Amino acid sequence: MKKRVLYIEDDPEIGQWVHDELERRGYAVEWLLSGEEAAERVGQADLVVLDVMLPGLDGYTVGQRLKKEAPGVPVLMLSARTSVDDKLQGLKFADDYLTKPFHPDELAARLEVLLRRYGRHEGRTIRLEHLEVSPELQTVVDGQTGEEILLTPKQLQILLYFVRNPNRILTKEQIYEAVWGDPYLEGDKSVMVHIRYLREKIERDPGNPTIIETIRGIGYRVKQ
Amino acid sequence: MRRRPRRFGLKHSLLNKYLLIVLCAIVLLPFAFPLIGILLSVQNWRSDIASDSRYRDGAKLMQMWHGEAAKLGGAAPGEIDTALRRLQADYPKLGMFWVDGAGQTRLKLPVDLDVPDSWDPSYTVQFMKERTGGPIFTVVAFIGSGRNEGFMVMQLPRTEMDPVVVAAQRNYGTIYLLGILLMLGLFLAVSLVFFLRIRRRLVRLQCAMAWPTDGGVPRTVAADRDDEIGRLEQAFNEMIRKLEASRAREAAETELRQDLIAKLSHDLRTPLTTIRGHAYSLRQEELSDRGRESLDLIDRKIGYLGQLIDNLFSYSLLSSGRYPHRPQRLDIVRLARTHFAGWYPVFEQEGFEVDTELPDSAVYWEVDPERMERVLDNYLQNVLRHARDGRYVALRVSAEADGAIEIADRGPGMQGPTASRGAGMGLSIAALMLKDMQLRADVRSGPSGTTVRIVRRPGLPASVPQGD
CATH class of the missing domain: 1.10.10.10 (Winged helix-like DNA-binding domain superfamily/Winged helix DNA-binding domain)
Incomplete structure (x- = not known):
């Protein structure tokens, strides 16, 4: 059974690459270009990967809304910014945080840890x-x-x-x-x-x- | 647009004020002498009234004395004594004595009067000659009507008989001196008040300059007068206003620059991520060994570039004092251990020998954990990048003194060939962060390795006492 990842990213190049990469690693990825519909989709997801700089609603607002909607789904923030305040603000609700340019192996490892921490791998031995x-x-x-x-x-x-x-x-x-x-x-x-x-x-x-x-x-x- | 300084007239000048004081002193000086004279005369005149004017008139005194002497004709010596004592009581300023028929001095009033005990004719003549027209007004009267009952003498210094004007004339020297002293004293007192007031205003201005407000800019002062100090205060206020304006401008510029760097940082990272993604995808293709090596290099450089951007942003925040600082009481042994645990696999993968020396007891410092981790990151990153050849890293925490954290490697040292580039900003950031936390890094570097020792700055209170 594939794990479903809800991926929200506005940059098409990065989005396409991460989408392909995660699919290749055995995840079912739903990629959204903006955060507007994210709240409806989060129910079906095992994991959320969220970009901080989004058009319209910014990533923090979207993340907070998602956490309210589905507290049991881990959220990993991706950010192109590095301000330490960004980091703290992001981490108030996000479970983990990765700054660009991140390495795909690093992303995969973090996702794996999050899934385990949230018990979404529990069925596995x-x-x-x-x-x-x-x-x-x-x-x-x-x-x-x-x-x-x-x-x-x-x-x-x-x-x-x-x-x-x-x-x-x-x-x-x-x-x-x-x-x-x-x-x-x-x-x-x-x-x-x-x-x-x-x-x-x-x-x-x-x-x-x-x-x-x-x-x-x-x-x-x-x-x- | 520059305002020209107002022309400074002498109308409100302090110089003017002081010249006025000097002028007053000069003008008043001639008036001081008559004033003192009048004051003294009044005093004399009053003392004259207070005593009596009987001494003033020599003729009357003489008449009184001869009359008294005539009345004592045939009186016993005791009676004469009594009469003299009564006269003494009536005229206390008079000196008097009487000599009996045998030429013996009897009663002297007052008793220490300078007169011989016995009188022979030659002395009597000499006495009479001396006293005639001398400074002591003397009256000699025979007692009774005969010439053998002796005589009685009264004497009075002629100064006692001088009228007021004569007395004043006699005191001219004193009046002159007192007048000068009075005017000098008055002048000095007024000058003192004048300068004390100037001093008070200057001190107030100095205080305003020396104690800046929280913003680092001194407060403006009340400038209510139009003299030199008033102008100085106005100029000072003007300067403060300009300083505040320039501060505000500077803050706005910093804000702008910060914003620019934040945007730039974001805009640089996005394409970097794409590049890294594509390099990674390329790896899935069939590649020669050289191709793979190139990809590894690209990937490493992307990571490095990402760090440089991060450093640039952090440095810009730090140097403008906007990097968050949230110090708290922390066990640095635990902090160092937990943080180093994250680095361990990286060093392990690179084939480093990892050495740790951590005490069992806690060591507490007042630090911001975020910053502390960042500092450790920067030094450990440096070891990884520049001391790869030594294949050795050590983390030591010492509980001695105020505690110390030490990171050591066996690389070629900071002066080594790979050291200079790139390390600069990371180390500057670490130094700035440490400074804010009242810490300091002592770096010992040589060809056989580098040791960075983070310690508390001297002169500060010792580590927070261990509570609970």
């Missing part, structure tokens, strides 16, 4: 080496034995947080605040301890982990 992680079923299965690996709720949440943020290095503060939902307190070792137990359950060789990678001094990363 993600393979991590020998593991099969299903965010929808909240299960982790050993693909070789077919047996489910039982994790505590915190361990599962940590693993799913890594899965939602693939290839990103996550610091202990970020993990703590995402999983525990409280501000990180200085010196807390919970994240380290939980990751050690998690590794014991999921890694083939917990002494030499390959799924959850330690980036010394910075944090942890799960590559996909």
Whole structure:
């Protein structure tokens, strides 16, 4: 099932290229030249890519309207402007922000992250080496034995947080605040301890982990 | 259109005012002497009235003295003493004594009167000669009608007998001196007031110049007079108005320039995006290795150009003080770690050895996170672009002193062949941003690498104490 992207861009050259590029990457793209009809279309979309400088209604206004219409659909802003105020204003409602000239790989990666964060990929099973992680079923299965690996709720949440943020290095503060939902307190070792137990359950060789990678001094990363 | 300065007449001049004061002093000086004279005379005259005029008339005094002496004929020494004491009480200014028939001085009033105790004939003659026409008016009267009962003497300094005008004449020196002193004092006092008032106005003007308003332009002053200082105040106000106008013009120009750069930035980015898109599409085609290398180069240069545009825009905002600044209390260890996490994969891909040294405890600084990230970005970007040869990057945060963030590489140094171009603006931006946050970057660069150390500026309060 293709993911539907609602793409709003007034520049025909960029529009055509991004449209083709995203289609090539397996998205169903609906491209609008202005923001007027966007609100009617957003219901059918999994994701919105929005240009800031639009004729008529400007991108911010359109974005805010779309968010009101469909709060569950992630919005990525594209901008040719760089003012920091632009950035903050855009990010008040937008989920991510990319400045031109952006690289298509970067755009694709950001879209992927947004879809995961919003759970629009939930139906899919993600393979991590020998593991099969299903965010929808909240299960982790050993693909070789077919047996489910039982994790505590915190361990599962940590693993799913890594899965939602693939290839990103996550610091202990970020993990703590995402999983525990409280501000990180200085010196807390919970994240380290939980990751050690998690590794014991999921890694083939917990002494030499390959799924959850330690980036010394910075944090942890799960590559996909 | 330039207004010609008004012709400055002397009518309202301070010089005029002061000349008037001097003139008054000169004119009034001759009047001062008679004035003082009159004042003194009045005083004398009043003191004359207050005492009595009996001393003025020598004949009357003499007559009174002879009369008293005649009355004392045949009186005992005690009676004579009593009579003299009574006379002394009546005429306190008179000196008096009496000598008995044997030539012995008896009562002296007052007692320290300079007279010998005994009188022989030669001394008596000498005394009489000295006193006749001398400065002391002296009356000698025989007691009683005989010549053997002795005599009594009264004496009075002749000055006591002088009339008013004579007294005034005697005081001319004093009058002259007092007159000069009075006029001089008066003149000095008026001059002092005159200059104090000038000084007050000058100080007010100086204060207005020294304490500018929030806008950086001094406030105008009230210019209500038409003399030299008044003109100065008017000129000052005129200058302030011009300054304000020029400020407003400058702000408008900055606005215009900002707008232009923002538009330019946008207009440059749009075609850049298209170029990048097409270069990317071209990659899908069959290409030779050289073709691919060219595409890589194009892609890199597009990214670089995008950054340059961004830098231009940021620099223009920063230099006009319009770049947003929202400082807050932040743990810089966490900030550096989180931000560096984003850069790690980039360095990893380029084959860099990545080294980090971060303390376990938090270090708090009062900084704007957006700016801080931008500063780190600029330095890390610099490492990636110019220190590729060293294949090494280190991020260190130190908790010592006020804390420090350090980014080190093993590139050819800032003086190296690839360093100069492009790095300038990014580093200038970083320096400007740091300055606003009361931070400073110390750069140590040599052929074996570069270390950038971000520290708090000295002379500022130490880092925010760790709360909660």
